[in-house]
Amino acid sequence: MQPFLADAQNAPSYQRGMVVCAYPDAAQAGLAVLKKGGNAVDAAVAVQFALAVTLPQAGNIGGGGFMVYRSAEGKTNTLDFREKAPAAASANMYLDTKGNVIPNKSLYTHQAAGVPGSVDGMVQAHQKYGKLKWSDLVQPAIDLARKGFKITERLANDLNRNQADFSRLNTAGINYFTKDTPWKAGDILIQQDLARTLTLIRDKGRAGFYAGAVALQLITEMKAGNGMISQADLNNYHSVWRKAITGNYKQYRVITMPPPSSGGIALVQLLRSVEPYPLNRWGHNQDSTVQLITEAERRVYADRSKYLGDPDYFKVPVDSLLQPNYITGRMQTFNWNTATPSSSIQPGSFAGYESDQTTHYSIVDAQGNAVSITTTLNGSFGAKIFVKGAGFLLNNEMDDFSAKPGVPNMYGLVGGKANSIQPGKRMLSSMTPTIVEKDGKLFMVVGTPGGSTIITSVFQTILNVIEFNQDAQQAVTSKRFHHQWLPDEVDIENDAFSPEVLSQLQQKGYKIVTKGNIGRVDAIVVTPQGYTGGADPRGDDTKAGW
Structure with a gap:
């Protein structure tokens, strides 16, 4: 079935596919996949992992998101790879002994992190709809992390603005986002730890993140900061088709x-x-x-x-x-x-x-298959805490729950019982x-x-x-x-x-x-x-x- 043709518009147009996303290098990674014969979902996988490297404010493997899919024939599906509350989470975990919300506990601590869903989501999307080899789709992100990429003025400003937090919250391991002189446009950002993590994901798929070395690094980070995510949480995480x-x-x-x-x-x-x-x-x-x-x-x-x-x-x-x-x-x-x-x-x-801080990308391929995907760490750079040795940031998605009925979250949104914290539950999203x-x-x-x-x-x-x-x-x-x-x-x-x-x-x-x-x-x-x-x-x- 051919796409619907709207009224003519004065804008560059393309017949064989298009990617629109939040960073130039990621857009090019997705376009290259389309040119190799990949479909919209293949391109989405490449874009997702490339954004995990080039858009640390929101692109992620430590967060989660949602995908809306429409095939060229008009069949639709959605994939929920939203983060989940760890099994150790509880309804009053962010309240003090008087029942008041403890400031920033759901934002900039290890307890702010939900169980990540992005890697599982990309694996499931690719297994169901992908055409090209998984390893070929992850490789562009590995190259960007290992060889580095030129940062924009906007990314430089964001990195500079958060230097104090990165230093305060990450006292061990390599901190790729801090340096002695201010970041400026054109600087090369290299992330070797993240490259190693992505290589394991390339070679082992889901197990490269939810088991083995990366999982151990995540659990070690949780224990060091009194976090809640366990190996059982990682084993039990699965995206849901809805x-x-x-x-x-x-x-x-x-x-x-x-x-x-x-x-x-x-x-x-x-x-x-x-x-x-x-x-x-x-x-x-x-x-x-x-x-x-x-x-x-x-x-x-x-x-x-x-x-x-x-x-x-x-x-x-x-x-x-x-x-x-x-x-x-x-x-x-x-x-x-x-x-x-x-x-x-x-x-x-x-x-x-x-x-x-979230990121979105829209992709259409030559056949007319389309994906609309939004992913997030919640706040800009999530909890701003690196998983030592693994090179990715923890999300602070637990703040999207209602810590207490009627008390606003970081976006001023209020909620009640429907969005209360429960073990294994997915937090409400916009x-x-x-x-x-x-x-x-x-x-x-x-x-x-x-x-x-x-x-x-x-x-x-x-x-x-x-x-x-x-x-x-x-x-x-x-x-x-x-x-x-x-x-x-x-x-x-x-x-x-x-x-x-x-x-x-x-x-x-x-x-x-x-x-x-x-x-x-x-x-x-x-x-x-x-x-x-x-x-x-x-x-x-x-x-x-x-």
């Missing part, structure tokens, strides 16, 4: 991630919330458009706080949350003349019912890898990092293409805004709103807060000329096609 969340928006079909991602349900709720309104006529980032989207986001994030968690541990009311009548009813409670206070909005009710069809044919592949802003960034990027007729690059470059119920404020990028729109919203009672960049979206849109890409200028994101 049925995609799907929903319609006008003539489009959205294919996205189910729980324990909150992103898919929230995205479909958001799209259905705004569908009855004439966004195209109102215009991009105009006052009515912003108000409608903000009020939809307010209600959806309130629902997220109560109803979303790991479906293996908590019955997520998926059907109820996506019921058209329920969504319509939620949207009938706002007033065009004034902002709805978040204090007056609670999670909805039904009859009978009681990550800022990651929203998504594929969009039109008339049964491939139309768009999209996703982003950004912690709690992931959902709203994907949502607005889809609207930019569908409602505001922006091409792929314009859609990811356009200024974004974000509301997440609590705190009750609208976060905006610099110059996102005109002075007139800003004044109108403030007069209605909206608290507007200017923040830095929101999200780093990577997208592919299908046009009559072929695949067109949008690589977010907020990062070192790169599009590569042929």
Whole structure:
């Protein structure tokens, strides 16, 4: 089946495949795989491991993520390789004797780390859909780690900004991210320990990470820092194939991630919330458009706080949350003349019912197979703690659980019982890898990092293409805004709103807060000329096609 062809757009287009991801070297690794005859999943494996080398802030083998897959024939699947709580985890593990959350314990300690899922996820994805040899897909990452690569100005700045933390949290072993003089663009970053770890993964697959030398190094690191991950946790970790969340928006079909991602349900709720309104006529980032989207986001994030968690541990009311009548009813409670206070909005009710640093990549191959993958360490550089001798960073994903009901995590998100800490449970995520069809044919592949802003960034990027007729690059470059119920404020990028729109919203009672960049979206849109890409200028994101 041929991809759907959208209206012609003024952007470079490619007929045989495309990769859009967060670092130039990783994009080239994925493109090389496509040129060798590999499919989208083969390219994804190469990109994932290359990002583990070139994007230490978020690319990883020590974290986890989600994959949404659509074959050229239109068959869909999703892979959950989200991290899990170790067996030794407990509901109150981050609370002191008075029941208060201990600052930073879920962020910058060995106890912040969940059991990693990325390596198992890539192995399972490759076993099910890959064509090329596993070893050939991991080798480019080994070369980048062993020989080194030129760092960008952005990576240099991030490394310099975190020098004190790297030194404080890593007092033994080789610290590849610190040096006596400041990092600068063009410096070569070599990571020999990571190269050895990747070589074991290349040669032994899953066992190269979850058993043997690397597993021993991880367990030794845990014991040295009073961490919780055991060999049994590593043995018991397995990714899970799950049925995609799907929903319609006008003539489009959205294919996205189910729980324990909150992103898919929230995205479909958001799209259905705004569908009855004439966004195209109102215009991009105009006052009515912003108000409608903000009020939809307010209600959806309130629902997220109560109803979303790991479906293996908590019955997520998926059907109820996506019921058209329920969504319509939620949207009938706002007033065009004034902002709805978040204090007056609670999670909805039904009859009978009681990550800022992530990275995303979008890939399409010559046949039209598509993958949308988002992975994370949670905070930038995760817990900032190296596994000595193995060269990779621990994640701090345990912070994505609700340490205590009503207490916000590092992204300001609150939660309750659905996302409480339990042994073996996967923590709730905002990651929203998504594929969009039109008339049964491939139309768009999209996703982003950004912690709690992931959902709203994907949502607005889809609207930019569908409602505001922006091409792929314009859609990811356009200024974004974000509301997440609590705190009750609208976060905006610099110059996102005109002075007139800003004044109108403030007069209605909206608290507007200017923040830095929101999200780093990577997208592919299908046009009559072929695949067109949008690589977010907020990062070192790169599009590569042929």
